[in-house]
Amino acid sequence: MLKRIKWGIIGCGNVTEVKSGPAFNKVSGSQLQIIMRRDASLAESYANRHGVPEWSNKAEDIINHPDVNAVYIATPPGSHAEYAIKAMKAGKAVYVEKPMAANYEQALQMLKVSEETSIPLFVAYYRRTLPGFLKVKGLIEEGAIGQTLYVNMRLIRPAKPYEMTSIENIWRLQAEHSGGGIFYDLASHQLDFMDYLFGPVKAVFGVAANRGGYYEVEDTVSASMQFENGVVGNGIWSFVSPDMVEEDTIEIVGTKGKIQFSGFKHEAIVLYKDGDVIDYPYLNPENIQYNLIKQVVESLQGIGECVSTGQTAIRTNKVMHKIVKDFYQQ
CATH class of the missing domain: 3.30.360.10 (Dihydrodipicolinate Reductase; domain 2)
Structure with a gap:
């Protein structure tokens, strides 16, 4: 089990400004080490405003960072699977925004890699903790x-x-x-x-x-x-x-x-x-994802459990797929 969780964020858009980003430094045993955004100037601005030691405009710098052991993926769902799979194969735990993926097939791929690598996968369905x-x-x-x-x-x-x-x-x-x-x-x-x-x-x-x-x-x-x-x-x-x-x-x-x-x-x-x-x-907590992020950190530390995982979140992707599939097959 990990004692101290050092995070990297891939995709620092609006959702990370208040809802999630600051919470990573508020949870005991957790630290936000590096953030990434494709626009380098916006990445640097985010790091400066939130007191993050490092920033980059390349996702690979997060995935391959030697000190990072957990990655928060806050990009649009279409890239969740790509980044999550790369991070898990690099040995890093993953906390990904909802929905888990853009479609059920991609979510299945993510869960498969999580199970094969034994790397934890969590999904930001934070209403389970509010x-x-x-x-x-x-x-x-x-x-x-x-x-x-x-x-x-x-x-x-x-x-x-x-x-x-x-x-x-x-x-x-x-x-x-x-x-x-x-x-x-x-x-x-x-x-x-x-x-x-x-x-x-x-x-x-x-x-x-x-x-x-x-x-x-x-x-x-x-x-x-x-x-x-x-x-x-x-x-x-x-x-x-x-x-x-x-x-x-x-x-x-x-x-x-x-x-x-x-x-x-x-x-x-x-x-x-x-x-x-x-x-x-x-x-609600000031940072609305705080309670769930705390559960994620404690789960990685081996002192608690998280209520929103890849195993639970994939079910929602499956249900949404069944609801809209005929529309996209026309």
Whole structure:
């Protein structure tokens, strides 16, 4: 087991500024040693602003760094497999952004290398460690809503102006980089959390369409599923709704009540039971990935376990593939 984790980051975009990057230096026994971004000036600026000793504009400098023993990959999903496989073959543990890969096949390749090399692979599904989402899990496990019957997910919003015009530089709207459309980027968080609550999906059917015509990938998705524990679920995702139609709601209904919460707004958890309405406000850590990064570090040190690994995350890639596959086979 490793005593001190020295990190290198491949891809220092916006997600690493506050959500993740600073957390690597805040966890005991963890240090951010070097960062990489293709634009050398931006890499140098990031290192200077965050007090990182080294920077580079080449991913190989991270993968082959003699002092680095863990790599955080925060590039678009289309390059996750390439960098993760190279890092694991170089003997370095990998923590990769979500979704795990741009498609299920690439995720399988990553997991295969992790198992062959015995190098740990973790995925940044940090909702599994946030206080509000853990409150939801706790309420279900303590029987607050009785036996869970079904879950209903709705994520609906209008298209943003830049999504309707200049999309050539938006990786989330290019399937080769993201795996699909905005559904792949956002719904992966919701679907992974459902996996955490109810276990793997054993059956899923979905349809995807492009209704807005602003780009080529899907913009509207519907899915029905059943989890291994018997709970059934459905979801609707639309990113081209009119301005007055916007919703971010997950409802979990049981035999004795209902839990309602948001997937992305981080509003109070609401429990409806016996005619009462109970709110459970919560605060997230300053760096929202801190709790999960702490678990990753402690897992590598042999003093804890991490709830989001390649083995768990690949299931979400599989589910998303099944939901949208017909759209991409047309």
